[in-house]
Amino acid sequence: MTMVSEAVIAALREALGDRAVLSGADIPDRNRQDWSTLSAVLPLAVVRPNDPAGVAAAMRIAAAHGVPVVPQGGLTGLAGGARPIDGAIALSLERLTGIEEIDRDSSTMTVRAGTTLETIQKAAEDAGLYCALDLGARGSCAIGGNVSTNAGGNRVLRYGMAREMVLGLEVVLPDGTLVTSLNKMLKNNAGYDLKQLFIGSEGTLGIITRIVLRLFPRPQCTMAALCGLPSYDAVLALLASARGSLGPLLSAFEVMWPDYWDVATRKVAGVRDPLTSAHPFYVLVEAQGNKDSDIEGFESWLESQVEAEVISDAAVAQSLADVKAFWGTRDAAADFKLILGPHNSYDIGLAVADMDRYAESCRARLARDIPGCVSFFYGHIADGNMHIIACVPDAVPQPYDAIDAIVYDEVRRFHGTVSAEHGIGLKKKPYLPFSRTPEELALMKVIKQALDPNALLNPGKVL
Amino acid sequence: MTMVSEAVIAALREALGDRAVLSGADIPDRNRQDWSTLSAVLPLAVVRPNDPAGVAAAMRIAAAHGVPVVPQGGLTGLAGGARPIDGAIALSLERLTGIEEIDRDSSTMTVRAGTTLETIQKAAEDAGLYCALDLGARGSCAIGGNVSTNAGGNRVLRYGMAREMVLGLEVVLPDGTLVTSLNKMLKNNAGYDLKQLFIGSEGTLGIITRIVLRLFPRPQCTMAALCGLPSYDAVLALLASARGSLGPLLSAFEVMWPDYWDVATRKVAGVRDPLTSAHPFYVLVEAQGNKDSDIEGFESWLESQVEAEVISDAAVAQSLADVKAFWGTRDAAADFKLILGPHNSYDIGLAVADMDRYAESCRARLARDIPGCVSFFYGHIADGNMHIIACVPDAVPQPYDAIDAIVYDEVRRFHGTVSAEHGIGLKKKPYLPFSRTPEELALMKVIKQALDPNALLNPGKVL
Numbered sequence: 001m002t003m004v005s006e007a008v009i010a011a012l013r014e015a016l017g018d019r020a021v022l023s024g025a026d027i028p029d030r031n032r033q034d035w036s037t038l039s040a041v042l043p044l045a046v047v048r049p050n051d052p053a054g055v056a057a058a059m060r061i062a063a064a065h066g067v068p069v070v071p072q073g074g075l076t077g078l079a080g081g082a083r084p085i086d087g088a089i090a091l092s093l094e095r096l097t098g099i100e101e102i103d104r105d106s107s108t109m110t111v112r113a114g115t116t117l118e119t120i121q122k123a124a125e126d127a128g129l130y131c132a133l134d135l136g137a138r139g140s141c142a143i144g145g146n147v148s149t150n151a152g153g154n155r156v157l158r159y160g161m162a163r164e165m166v167l168g169l170e171v172v173l174p175d176g177t178l179v180t181s182l183n184k185m186l187k188n189n190a191g192y193d194l195k196q197l198f199i200g201s202e203g204t205l206g207i208i209t210r211i212v213l214r215l216f217p218r219p220q221c222t223m224a225a226l227c228g229l230p231s232y233d234a235v236l237a238l239l240a241s242a243r244g245s246l247g248p249l250l251s252a253f254e255v256m257w258p259d260y261w262d263v264a265t266r267k268v269a270g271v272r273d274p275l276t277s278a279h280p281f282y283v284l285v286e287a288q289g290n291k292d293s294d295i296e297g298f299e300s301w302l303e304s305q306v307e308a309e310v311i312s313d314a315a316v317a318q319s320l321a322d323v324k325a326f327w328g329t330r331d332a333a334a335d336f337k338l339i340l341g342p343h344n345s346y347d348i349g350l351a352v353a354d355m356d357r358y359a360e361s362c363r364a365r366l367a368r369d370i371p372g373c374v375s376f377f378y379g380h381i382a383d384g385n386m387h388i389i390a391c392v393p394d395a396v397p398q399p400y401d402a403i404d405a406i407v408y409d410e411v412r413r414f415h416g417t418v419s420a421e422h423g424i425g426l427k428k429k430p431y432l433p434f435s436r437t438p439e440e441l442a443l444m445k446v447i448k449q450a451l452d453p454n455a456l457l458n459p460g461k462v463l
Numbered sequence: 464m465t466m467v468s469e470a471v472i473a474a475l476r477e478a479l480g481d482r483a484v485l486s487g488a489d490i491p492d493r494n495r496q497d498w499s500t501l502s503a504v505l506p507l508a509v510v511r512p513n514d515p516a517g518v519a520a521a522m523r524i525a526a527a528h529g530v531p532v533v534p535q536g537g538l539t540g541l542a543g544g545a546r547p548i549d550g551a552i553a554l555s556l557e558r559l560t561g562i563e564e565i566d567r568d569s570s571t572m573t574v575r576a577g578t579t580l581e582t583i584q585k586a587a588e589d590a591g592l593y594c595a596l597d598l599g600a601r602g603s604c605a606i607g608g609n610v611s612t613n614a615g616g617n618r619v620l621r622y623g624m625a626r627e628m629v630l631g632l633e634v635v636l637p638d639g640t641l642v643t644s645l646n647k648m649l650k651n652n653a654g655y656d657l658k659q660l661f662i663g664s665e666g667t668l669g670i671i672t673r674i675v676l677r678l679f680p681r682p683q684c685t686m687a688a689l690c691g692l693p694s695y696d697a698v699l700a701l702l703a704s705a706r707g708s709l710g711p712l713l714s715a716f717e718v719m720w721p722d723y724w725d726v727a728t729r730k731v732a733g734v735r736d737p738l739t740s741a742h743p744f745y746v747l748v749e750a751q752g753n754k755d756s757d758i759e760g761f762e763s764w765l766e767s768q769v770e771a772e773v774i775s776d777a778a779v780a781q782s783l784a785d786v787k788a789f790w791g792t793r794d795a796a797a798d799f800k801l802i803l804g805p806h807n808s809y810d811i812g813l814a815v816a817d818m819d820r821y822a823e824s825c826r827a828r829l830a831r832d833i834p835g836c837v838s839f840f841y842g843h844i845a846d847g848n849m850h851i852i853a854c855v856p857d858a859v860p861q862p863y864d865a866i867d868a869i870v871y872d873e874v875r876r877f878h879g880t881v882s883a884e885h886g887i888g889l890k891k892k893p894y895l896p897f898s899r900t901p902e903e904l905a906l907m908k909v910i911k912q913a914l915d916p917n918a919l920l921n922p923g924k925v926l
Contacts, residue, residue, distance in 0.1 A: 103814075104703075105699060105814065105815050105816040106814055106815055106816070106847070107706070149652070150652055150656070152650050152652075156649060156650060157649075158711070160623075160627065161650060163656070164623065164627060173906070177902055177905075178902070179900070179902045179903060179906060180900065180902070181899075181900070181903055183880075184814060184847075185812045185813070185814070185846075185847040185848075185879070185880060185883065186619060186620075186845075186846040186847050186848075187615050187619060187624060187812055187843075187846050187847060187848045187880075187883040187884050188812055188880045188882075188883060188898075189612070189613055189615075189663055189810075189880070189882040189883060189884055189885065189886050189887070190880045190881055190882050190887060190891075190895060190898040190899055191887055191895055191899055191903070191904070191907050191925055191926070192660075192663070192664050192907045192910055192925075193613070193626070193659065193662075193663050194903060194906055194907065194910075196656065196659035196660070197655075197659070197660075197910075199656075200652055200655070200656050201655050217706040217707050217710050218707075219710060220710075236568060240567070240568075243570070243680040244680050244681070244753075245753060245754075246753065247680050247682060247683075247711075247712075247751075247752070247753040248621070248710075248711035248712065249710075249711065249753075288710075289710070290707075290708060290709065290710040290712075290760075291708075291756075291760050293754075293756035293757075293759070293760060294756075296756070297753075297754050297756060347652075349648045349650055349651055350648070351566075351568065351569055351647060351648070352568045352569055353568040353569070380650075382649075383648075383649040383650050384569070384647075384648040384649050384650060385648075385649075385650045416648070417646075417648060417650075417651045417652070417653045418653055419651075419652040419653050420648065420650040420651060420652060421650050421652055422652065423652050424652070424653060424654055428653075432653060432654055435651075435653040436644075436653055436654055437642070437643065437644070439640055439641070439642045439643070440642060440644055440654070440657060441654070442640075443636070443642060443657055444654050444655045444657065446913050446914065447655055447657075447660075447910075447913065449913070450909050450910065450912070450913030451909065462654055462655075463654070
């Protein structure tokens with residue numbers, strides 16, 4: 001260990017107490033990597049402050065010693081944004097947890113960054129309100145990570161991404177300044193909207209310590225159907241019809257291609273196929289309503305789509321258990337690793353109209369150019385966001401670079417984005433220029449340089 | 464005229480043609496001021512490019528000569544953001560107009576910055592879609608100004624502010640670089656979300672040239688009621704009930720205090736009072752539905768609130784003409800100038816629960832400390848946004864500074880914002896520290912310095 005390393009660890013222990021600073025063999029495995037496919041890295045130390053002032057103190061000490069800092073939340077990221085860096089401090093928000101306030105009149109919750117999303121969802125529900133952010137890792141992911149990566153998830157169509165749910169933010173800047181901006185108002189045009197800088201910048205500009213979340217009225221009923229469709233044109237027609245007829249009640253529109261569907265419903269434990277035959281496309285459509293007539297409205301809309309032959313076959317949820325079971329076909333994605341072993345997961349974005357052409361072209365190139373490569377397509381199609389799972393089963397090592405190259409080259413060809421919701425982190429950095437112009441990239445660097453001139457915060461991530 | 468001034472005008476004429484450059488007496492009155500109460504200023508020249516490349520060329524020439532630039536849209540701003548600066552070029556987007564594309568599958572519109580909001584609303588409607596941004600100046604304001612000031616308006620409660628409706632943006636930076644980022648996807652996490660920098664920064668960081676707007680499904684029916692309520696507690700109860708029962712259909716919740724109501728319904732031509740008696744509070748509640756049962760749902764919810772004595776009296780719109788007439792009571796605010804003469808308009812933000820206490824306290828202080836001062840309170844209460852009209856009728860000059868001091872001191876006392884939707888511009892600059900901490904202001908200056916190191920773009924505005 002260098003003298004600088006020893007000095008910074010000593011200073012951190014002095015400021016935050018021994019319990020807050022772990023080094024060497026004391027560093028838990030969980031702090032050495034995230035859910036990406038990247039290998040583990042031992043950081044210089046893990047620092048775990050239990051209040052915002054402690055985060056600021058740790059950052060000030062790191063800055064004084066010129067030691068970089070990697071913020072860590074629930075470590076469920078798939079892009080490597082929270083993966084440690086050799087010689088850097090991992091600043092974990094795992095002890096900065098808890099809900100500080102729920103304000104019913106303003107319909108807001110003030111929460112500490114390390115709190116898990118599921119804890120927040122439950123607290124909102126207990127208060128008769130609704131946290132609209134939801135994603136598969138809800139039980140493990142931290143809200144600070146959700147916000148710093150601008151998480152998307154299951155109900156973006158209706159409620160927007162994490163960005164749209166944040167009203168106020170507290171952050172620690174790379175020089176250790178604590179900027180407290182815990183606005184609870186829906187509208188605030190008093191100068192630049194600074195929180196936007198920190199939402200989605202993956203911990204490269206500041207460390208989020210507290211968040212004011214916008215809560216929503218709790219829906220009174222949830223309607224869902226699983227539909228088999230004859231073509232992608234029918235998928236587009238169903239989406240247009242759902243938007244027009246269900247309006248703002250439409251809360252999810254998930255499309256699954258047959259390759260995905262077959263694995264999800266036949267090989268993943270506990271998932272069943274509610275339809276009686278096979279179809280070229282499967283759509284999970286969900287709406288949230290406020291009165292009994294919304295249920296009737298949903299069902300009669302669905303019938304109209306069957307009559308118009310847009311839908312070939314549909315199963316309608318009769319209970320919340322059914323709704324959950326239908327979502328099981330989508331959540332099954334998380335269990336593909338049990339069947340396929342290690343694989344890459346993608347979160348590309350495209351124009352809605354291009355999705356099927358992309359899937360066809362990408363699937364064909366992967367199969368042709370990478371022997372044994374399998375790929376599975378599904379996702380939040382109404383948001384323009386497709387997920388892909390791809391690998392060569394049993395191959396060691398996996399040809400991740402070759403798969404990436406094809407997946408992202410096709411994204412470039414279709415003018416899409418290499419990340420719709422997971423972020424860039426380390427894994428997509430080489431492909432960022434596929435989706436951003438040189439002028440955009442130069443401007444991002446101007447921002448990074450202005451806020452973090454000494455490259456102390458999550459260096460080498462995103463840019 | 465200085466040599467620099469002559470040289471820059473000659474260079475602009477050379478690059479953009481004579482028709483695009485006006486100077487001296489040729490400068491129209493409209494380009495000399497905005498809708499704020501600030502006096503007119505003659506700019507060095509008015510430049511009116513008719514394409515994004517022309518905007519970039521003009522900015523490059525101004526930068527090369529060190530001459531500042533003030534972007535101008537529809538000039539309907541109330542904060543002085545587009546008011547010319549002596550010796551600076553006014554860069555007007557008035558010839559950069561037109562809708563470039565409506566994409567039905569993506570539900571987006573690509574539009575040039577000088578296009579009026581009303582033109583956009585009509586084009587969306589013609590395409591069977593809906594532009595959710597709406598505000599009183601719709602016929603005159605330009606979408607570029609709406610976005611650069613992050614306009615709010617009538618339906619923020621349901622659809623969000625201008626910020627939430629922008630998917631892509633093209634801007635010219637202070638050095639003349641054109642950054643084209645015309646994203647049409649709902650989700651795009653490929654690096655920093657640069658558009659957020661330019662939305663709401665009032666032309667101090669870049670000049671918006673083109674915008675991709677998110678469009679929404681067109682509502683099938685609009686329900687509205689004007690209600691008299693017995694107390695502010697009843698207003699809060701009605702809001703909570705509306706949120707819970709109407710859910711995402713709730714599109715507006717406007718509150719008017721009796722002082723405002725009396726002038727609006729008795730003195731403004733063409734506005735009538737649909738209620739039969741006087742009340743302590745008046746609420747215009749609007750919902751947008753998708754089926755007939757939504758109308759029944761709205762009416763039965765309203766009845767339940769009358770039965771619960773939350774509402775004392777209500778008029779329910781029976782037609783779109785009624786809906787329009789009800790909104791007339793709110794739009795009447797624009798005609799207060801015909802009755803009161805010159806006055807100040809405010810757009811403060813507060814916690815919803817504090818609104819009436821604020822109104823009482825502010826009204827009392829204004830009446831006590833400024834002889835003859837009258838004040839009128841109304842606004843988008845569900846958004847935490849209150850408007851105030853205040854003046855001393857017939858006084859010349861108006862004691863604007865004294866009124867500002869009281870209005871904003873009360874905002875500070877209630878931890879509110881000095882601008883919920885109009886922006887800071889010049890008029891609210893002295894009061895920005897009432898709503899932002901020194902750390903927030905310092906960070907805003909870091910951003911301004913990074914993007915516009917030579918203070919060429921709208922200098923002296925906001926910060």
